[in-house]
Amino acid sequence: KAAKTEITSYTSGDAKWYFYPVPVTAGQQYEFLDYYVSDISSYVTVQVNMSDGTNKYIDIAVAEPSETWHGLYGTFVAPQGAVSAAVFHMIKGVGYLIVDDYSLKEVVPDPDNIVYNGSLETQNYNGTKPDGWNTNRYGSNTAVFSYKSGYGINGSKGAKVEVTDYVSGDAKWYSPEINVSGGEEYLFSDYYMSSASSNTTIQFRMSDGTFSYIGLMNYVPSSKWKKAESSFIVPEGAAAMILFHTIKGNGYLITDNYSVKKLPSGKFSEGMVTFNFDDGFYSIYENALPILDAAGIKSSQYLVSGFFTDSFYVNPEETMNMFNAGHEIGSHTINHVRLTDLSEEEMRNEIFTSKAEIEAVGVPAVKTFVYPFGAFNDDVRQAVIDAGYIGARSVFAGYNTKNSDKFSLKDQHVESDVTVEQIKSYIDRAVADRTWLILELHATDYTGDKYSNTPETLQAVVDYLIQNNVKVVTTEEGIALMGQ
Numbered sequence: 001k002a003a004k005t006e007i008t009s010y011t012s013g014d015a016k017w018y019f020y021p022v023p024v025t026a027g028q029q030y031e032f033l034d035y036y037v038s039d040i041s042s043y044v045t046v047q048v049n050m051s052d053g054t055n056k057y058i059d060i061a062v063a064e065p066s067e068t069w070h071g072l073y074g075t076f077v078a079p080q081g082a083v084s085a086a087v088f089h090m091i092k093g094v095g096y097l098i099v100d101d102y103s104l105k106e107v108v109p110d111p112d113n114i115v116y117n118g119s120l121e122t123q124n125y126n127g128t129k130p131d132g133w134n135t136n137r138y139g140s141n142t143a144v145f146s147y148k149s150g151y152g153i154n155g156s157k158g159a160k161v162e163v164t165d166y167v168s169g170d171a172k173w174y175s176p177e178i179n180v181s182g183g184e185e186y187l188f189s190d191y192y193m194s195s196a197s198s199n200t201t202i203q204f205r206m207s208d209g210t211f212s213y214i215g216l217m218n219y220v221p222s223s224k225w226k227k228a229e230s231s232f233i234v235p236e237g238a239a240a241m242i243l244f245h246t247i248k249g250n251g252y253l254i255t256d257n258y259s260v261k262k263l264p265s266g267k268f269s270e271g272m273v274t275f276n277f278d279d280g281f282y283s284i285y286e287n288a289l290p291i292l293d294a295a296g297i298k299s300s301q302y303l304v305s306g307f308f309t310d311s312f313y314v315n316p317e318e319t320m321n322m323f324n325a326g327h328e329i330g331s332h333t334i335n336h337v338r339l340t341d342l343s344e345e346e347m348r349n350e351i352f353t354s355k356a357e358i359e360a361v362g363v364p365a366v367k368t369f370v371y372p373f374g375a376f377n378d379d380v381r382q383a384v385i386d387a388g389y390i391g392a393r394s395v396f397a398g399y400n401t402k403n404s405d406k407f408s409l410k411d412q413h414v415e416s417d418v419t420v421e422q423i424k425s426y427i428d429r430a431v432a433d434r435t436w437l438i439l440e441l442h443a444t445d446y447t448g449d450k451y452s453n454t455p456e457t458l459q460a461v462v463d464y465l466i467q468n469n470v471k472v473v474t475t476e477e478g479i480a481l482m483g484q
Contacts, residue, residue, distance in 0.1 A: 002100040007091060014043070016090030019102060021049055024078040024085045029107040031075045031121070032087050033154060038065050040095030044149075046076050049084045056082075061149035063089075069100075073156035074149055075107060075121040110259070115243065116176045118190075118258035120157050123147070130159060132176040139169015152256035153191055153225055162252040163196070172246040175258060177205070182236035183433060185263040185403050188243065189229040194221050196251025197340075197377065200228055204238040212238065215396045217408065218340070218377035221251070231263060231403045233435070266401030271431035272471040274438045274478055275299035276393060276411065278332060278370055280313045281443040285322065287455045288444040293325055295462045300475040302332040302370040305357035316361035323363050328474035330368040331355050331389070338375040347380060352387045368392065368475045381407045391479040399435035402482045409475070411438040415450050420460045427461075431470060436478050 003017040024030065036042065044061040060074030078085065087104060091097045107121075120130040129135070129147055137143040142165045151158030159173040180186075192198065200216040216230035228245065243260065247253040275292070277284045280303035292299055301322055307313040314322070323329050333339070333350040334357065342350065355366045367390045371380065374395030384392045384407055391406040398410030412426045423439065430437035442451035444458055465472055473481065 002098050004096060004098045005091060006096040007094050010092075010094045014088075014090040014092045016088045017099060018086050018088050021047070021084035021086040022104065024048070024082050026078050026080045026082045029075055029077045030085075030104055031073065031107050032060065033071060033073050033101075033103040034089055034099050035069045035071055035101045036063060036066065036089065036097060036099045037069055038063070038091065038095065038097040039067075040065055040091055040093050040097075042089060042091050042097050044072060044074050045088045045090070047086050047088060048079060048082045050079075050081045051083050052081065061155075063150060063155075070150075071155035072149065073152065073154050112261045113259045114178055114262070115258045115260050116178075118175075118260075120147070120152060120159055120256055120258070123157070130157065130173075133159065133173055135161070135171075135173055137169065137171040140167035141165055141169055141171060143171035145171075145173065151254050156256065158254050158256040160252060160254045161247060163247055163250055166248075166250045170246040170248045172244050173255060175243040177240040177242055178260065179240050180204075180234045180238055182234050182238050184234045185231060185266055185401060186234070187229065187231050187261050187263050187403075188216060188259070189227060190243075190245055190255050190258045191225050191227055192219065192245060192253060192255045193223065193225055194219070194247065194251060194253040195223075196221055196247055196249040196253065198245060198247050198253050200230060201244040201246065202232055203242045203244060204235060205240045205242075206235075206237045207239045208237070214398060220377050220379045230405060230408070233399060233401065236429075263403045266403035267434035268402065268436060268481060269434070270471055271427075271434050272436050272473050272478065272481075273427055273430060273465060274436070274473055274475055275441065276302060276370065276438050276475065277441050278302045279336065279442055280304055280307060280319075280332070282312055282314055282318070283443045283445040283452075285314050285318050286444075288441075288458055289322065289325070289327070291455060291459050291462055292327075295466055297462060297465070297472050298326045298328065298474050300328040300330055300368065302330045303358055304332045304334065304336045305354040306334040307336070308361070319358070320362045328368065328476050329358060329363045329366060330370060330475065331358055331366050332370050333372055336372045338373050339371060339380045340375045340377055344379065348383045348386075351380075351383050355387055355389070368479070371395070376408075391475065393438060393440075393475065395440065399430055399433065399437055400478070400482075401435055404482070406479055406482060409438060411440040414439050414441045414453060416448055416452055417450070420457055420464075423457075423461050424464055427464065427468075427470060431468070436473075436481075438475070438478075
């Protein structure tokens, strides 16, 4: 059963069904939900009955016409002196409104969520923005920001940004600043719908006034509400952070229900280091492996299976020599392509088939994966899981704990301009914080190429690890320790 209101002739006023007033508590926030079908716009207003016998009225939502059942959500705070309240869902013109499934209940804030107004339900003084939230656009694009009921989950308030004429930059709603301390671990989440790819990022304001950024995850478009979720570690020296869910292309992004919750410590029993060598360059086999083998250190080698016939890279025999010496062999796709640029079929083929081709040369099980160019999103991540890998590494800079996403492991880039002293500082930080440091390396030679290091650099790092008795693990071993 449902209730219908229909106006056939209109000059002024309104028409509605409404329930008998129910008791409310002054200062308490309430959320209202109903479902409706209508052929004209409708309005939701709360009538609050005061202790002095007067009434106050609070407008909480405006609903667009809907030919199918649509949820309408709104919130209000009972003012001082409030005794009871009734909610009116009404029309003010010729047309009809059908309503059903009314609900009014107290809002119980999540005490663990440290995001102010993360639900986006509390609006600012003129109703144009969620209280405390703001907008930002940079680069060459046109962005239109909007905020109203009906955008969010179940018809609640949500924040929308729509981009046109995109050339560069991004656009986003962003949260109020949240005070933090270095070393703390948090779990971020929100819900989104979008017609374009989007990504989540944390901006940190450092104690010296500079800014630092951590990329969390990239997301494919979704016509239905989808949860974005990632853990992160606050860098040392950070004083506060702001949450970004950004769009970098033509289309729209709607977000709602932001949450950041502090996680229990994910520290390991001791700090540890992993050597990741990407691409399978022959120079690694020729120059890096002897240094590692002499020190008894096992690395993780990420091979591109389509390069086996290229003399610049290791071949199947050399692959098995590395494996038999105790080094982990992982996958880096067939052709070293940006997986986010491919069709779903092509993307999954690169992930699944590279694993099979490396195993076909004799490696019993390829268990871990590295995203070429660090290009991945939630669909690529899921394909890696579906292919049977136990974890994957990104190129997001940082350290890992037991709370980290096994399929978005962070690393530190060791390129030709990174000094031995910088690498030592990465190691010292991992040891001090009892985190897991993955060192991302490529060729080992004297070319001076950006993605290369000299054998002397590698030797100095190995010597430092040995001298300081630092634990060294493969990626597979590190992932196993995350579950202990």
